[in-house]
Amino acid sequence: MTVPSPPVITAHGLTKSYGRHRALSGVDLDVRPGEVFGFLGPNGAGKTTTIRILLDLIRRDSGDVAVLDRDPRSEGVDIRRHIGYLPGELTMSSRRPARELLTYLGNLRGGVRPDRIAELAERLGLDLARPVRGLSKGNKQKVGLVQAFMHDPRLLILDEPTSGLDPLLQQEFLAMVREVRGQGRTVFMSSHVLSEVQDVADRAAVIRSGRIVALEDMDALRARAVRRVTLGFAAPVDAAEFARLENVRDAAVDGTSLTCTVEGSPDALIKAAARHTVLSLSSEEPDLEGLFFTYYGANGSGVDEEGRHAAG
Template structure:
């Protein structure tokens, strides 16, 4: 594996008895990119992360992280990773600054000015005891400890859980800054919108299997659009229901409404046979696209995965 690959998995599989956590995961995360790891709760995202960190042992398959073996090189590897778990549990009754100083010392020393800068960005009061903090403020402590030592790889499990929208926006700014500094970010989420602004690519998992790997912009091009066309004269719905990618066709006199999955070209060419007064196309909703991938499509991600490996 080359140094430009931060995370590499081959056939990574974990079963809990008869229940599948993740199966046959083949994934590469490039060094210096932000990869969104997307799927509904229970899809296998947290299982994958725990396997990468050697908190779980795989049933079969393997993972290489920063060129190291997660089991054999665990101690070295963990010093180079910033990890935010999906479920935070901080021990003791100390203040936030005391807990973060402990983490800083454990990592060989971190400039305290950098810690306070991160806390200020997230509007975190470091003087408060951690056990008194709200879920959102505990999440901020978790984010600071993950980012504070400027790790080569950030592994973030549902990082915006409990954060208000303004803090979510600041967090995404931190992710973009990390990428600009050459760090790699692997960020799991069940909400596509929160990675849309910062991710280079997204990997979508469903039912423990990889469904697709896409660049964010290409996923948008696959998106389902709502289209409304106004003609000079009434049109026949049958002319449009046979078009590829066109569904939910409703015609009311000279107005046609439909849903288009993929390219608009077939619909536009069919409409051009008539006199068009107006055409309205709603912006693709990436959340709808994600749901379409997850609930309606067959596991067609193999082609997308191959394209991604080829540099798509």
């Protein structure tokens, strides 16, 4: 992206019904070039429906959509040239080997170099010679990831990309996502939990009952994050010394051990503690998920309850 580009995805007032069931009731989205955008929500909230409208697999009832500045309804083929898509439910029933499927899918895009496919397969630990129908859920997911990444698309749309991957592969996947962002390309990925995307996403939106109920900058969220910190000192310390520090709350001393909560950066706490001899330091991971939904729940929209439910 050398020149300032328009948003990669915009949606405005997107609605979709299946018979009498209303799947989307006015979705608004705005995904910028070069960002990793997390799209969160419980199952059945409308994530997959939204994604499938972006790819023109299903057609919206009303609202405006632009993907890479074009309407999927009329220019779907052109748009999909620049998209890598991982379906939420990847079922593959062919007896043919994974390599053949990937070669074929590459050919539909005008050809992808075999060594590029091999490189991605090796990175994810996928055996290309095995028939796709016999693959485990995790291995099928790898086939899906290879076909989504292999042609270096401008936009990656990934529906529940980490489902079925073991933790090590999830890390590898996140590294791939970061590389894509590093090259100025855009990633739009859905998940039903924040924790799967919080490490990599720049922004995240929450969809619930077919409507966007929250949109958050992840760095801003992290700055508000509250973590519980426990410090063990060689000698007893004074609680008052720590209680007045920036970002520190609820400081309590029990002998040589100090516990407190830190909101945002722990810089002041660390510098103050450094004046003493520190024997141990433990810090809980901040509960971004809780914060995310608490924040929006506080606006009286009732997101809290259901959002938490969704996250579980």
